[in-house]
Amino acid sequence: MSVVRCADVARTFGHGDRAVVAVHGCSCEIAAGARIAITGASGSGKSTLLHLLAGLEKPTSGTVSWPEFAASPLERARDIAVVFQGPSLLPALDVLENTVMAAVLTGTAEEEATRRALVALDDVGIPGLVDQLPETLSGGQAQRVAVARALTLRPRLLLADEPTGQLDEGTGRQVMDVLLAAADTLGAALVVSTHDPAVGDRLDEQWQMRDGRLFLPVLDGAS
Numbered sequence: 530m531s532v533v534r535c536a537d538v539a540r541t542f543g544h545g546d547r548a549v550v551a552v553h554g555c556s557c558e559i560a561a562g563a564r565i566a567i568t569g570a571s572g573s574g575k576s577t578l579l580h581l582l583a584g585l586e587k588p589t590s591g592t593v594s595w596p597e598f599a600a601s602p603l604e605r606a607r608d609i610a611v612v613f614q615g616p617s618l619l620p621a622l623d624v625l626e627n628t629v630m631a632a633v634l635t636g637t638a639e640e641e642a643t644r645r646a647l648v649a650l651d652d653v654g655i656p657g658l659v660d661q662l663p664e665t666l667s668g669g670q671a672q673r674v675a676v677a678r679a680l681t682l683r684p685r686l687l688l689a690d691e692p693t694g695q696l697d698e699g700t701g702r703q704v705m706d707v708l709l710a711a712a713d714t715l716g717a718a719l720v721v722s723t724h725d726p727a728v729g730d731r732l733d734e735q736w737q738m739r740d741g742r743l744f745l746p747v748l749d750g751a752s
């Protein structure tokens with residue numbers, strides 16, 4: 530069963546002479562429990578594809594569907610978590626509030642969300658930072674909070690955009706350990722965009738973006 534299906538999906542930004550086709554006619558399916566790396570050069574369209582898979586971007590043409598998830602975007606948000614590439618924490622909220630908020634907004638009781646968030650912050654290795662504000666965190670610590678926030682949702686589709694891009698090698702490995710373990714525990718599909726071959730090698734399949742086009746692996750035995 531697929532958690533996401535893209536049928537001939539394209540996304541263009543801007544108009545006329547300034548139009549940039551970030552994703553060209555992409556068709557793919559992500560199976561429940563899949564482990565996929567999306568690799569490709571900077572500007573090849575990885576983030577745009579992840580945002581389309583999350584339903585955060587609307588395709589310019591083609592369709593994205595989530596056959597197993599609720600039809601309403603708000604209800605669907607419970608099942609899909611995104612770890613964004615850049616800063617994504619709300620500056621006025623402390624680490625625990627940032628970690629809890631998405632789960633509470635999508636219907637998890639605050640007590641349960643707080644319990645999950647404390648476990649997730651422990652899992653990503655920053656249990657001591659709960660009452661700090663984002664401005665006091667390093668880039669790597671902020672990224673780990675973003676991972677903890679995603680895990681607190683208990684998603685069935687976990688999308689991580691360059692989750693190790695700002696981290697040193699050891700911390701990056703630890704964040705990948707946490708994402709893989711969480712995907713196993715939740716039975717979630719995990720899709721990770723990355724420049725780093727060592728990160729790509731930890732996932733079962735490697736999909737490649739080149740100039741906005743998606744290249745899927747040729748399966749053994751496929752004609």
Ligand SMILES: Nc1ncnc2c1ncn2[C@@H]1O[C@H](COP(=O)(O)OP(=O)(O)OP(=O)(O)O)[C@@H](O)[C@H]1O
Pocket residue numbers: 542543549550551569570571572573574575576577578614
């Ligand atoms: N909101 C936007 N408005 C205009 N152009 C955009 C927008 N988002 C992405 N693009 C353009 O679409 C193309 C693909 O960008 P995207 O961020 O998806 O690539 P990427 O592979 O994730 O790059 P990186 O690895 O550097 O994050 C680029 O040419 C980019 O400039």
